[in-house]
Amino acid sequence: MTKKLLKRKQLLIDTLSVQTSSGKEEQMIQYIINFCIKYVPAAKIEVDNNNIYVTKGESDIYPCIVAHTDTVHDIHKYYKVYDDDNCLFAFNAESGTQVGVGGDDKVGIWIALQMLLSQDIIKCVFFHSEEIGCIGSSQANMSWFKDAGYCLQADRRGSKDFINSISGTLYGVAFAEDVAPILSKYGYEETSGAITDVGQLAENGIGVCVANMSCGYYAPHSDQEIVEFLDANNCLDMVTHIINELGCTLYTHQYTNNWRNSYDWGDFRGASRNYWFQDQQNESEVVIDQDGYETCYYCEGELKESEYGDGFRFCGDCNSDVIVRDEEYDFDEFEDVSDNYDGSMAHKQIVNNHLSNYYKNK
Ligand SMILES: [Zn+2]
């Protein structure tokens, strides 16, 4: 392994060695600030409401990297990261058992730190409490993003996914065309994914292209979570390549949340042939995988019982309840309503029932 790679791996191990858990993120926040002060002295650091905003260089438009500072794991008294042939994992020395290494999203943090080292013009933002509902990013200071040209986040398990949609498309044609050759060079493919901070920024109305991607962690949200260094490094190389290629370009994009909008009264009134109930019927949120297990439509995550009863399953990866399509919903009835919707109380009730079922956990 080259000196450069060894250095990168050491910084990744150092970052994975910092323990952090949703709401108990002080050590990680301090680690990032200390890193910037020591190694990126020219950068401007703003800490606002536990979110960290770092700007390096002077430009009208900046590439922007997004990461989150929390993990789902507990903080242990004795915690150590090990490297076995580039597979990074963690042990609790007290109990002698494996614990999650927190690659979700410490790998994303590491990529942001590497970009702060290597790029002259870059913005990086570190949001707190992503895992408990994108708290940090939903309270983001959006004026800080007014000169962001596009945002990249590395917050996805595996090594191949480049997320182009989270309940709505995250970027437009120009961006897609510009990244396509780079994605294939690094073995990535476009797919849709679960909510994370860049989805929240789109939702906040950032108005530019954003994307999320796999960064080499596996089995997130479990004690078996590991990081494959070479996959993480491949992601870092790809992010570097994208930023070198796209540079300080403004890629505007207007995001629409298809989910929310398709459940909107306004859209319902003007419903065309492909209106929402039919879409729903075809796209169940629970998918049976090849081994016969129920998985999440959005992230292929494992599903558990939902506290909202049989009509729902809980997805730990998306941190939300997904709907099981079953006899509870009479689609024929809805279809009639859509064809003949007349705004009568009876029709409103049918739609209302469905809406309140759907939104019961929001
Ligand atoms: Zn994450």
Ligand SMILES: [Zn+2]
């Ligand atoms: Zn997560």
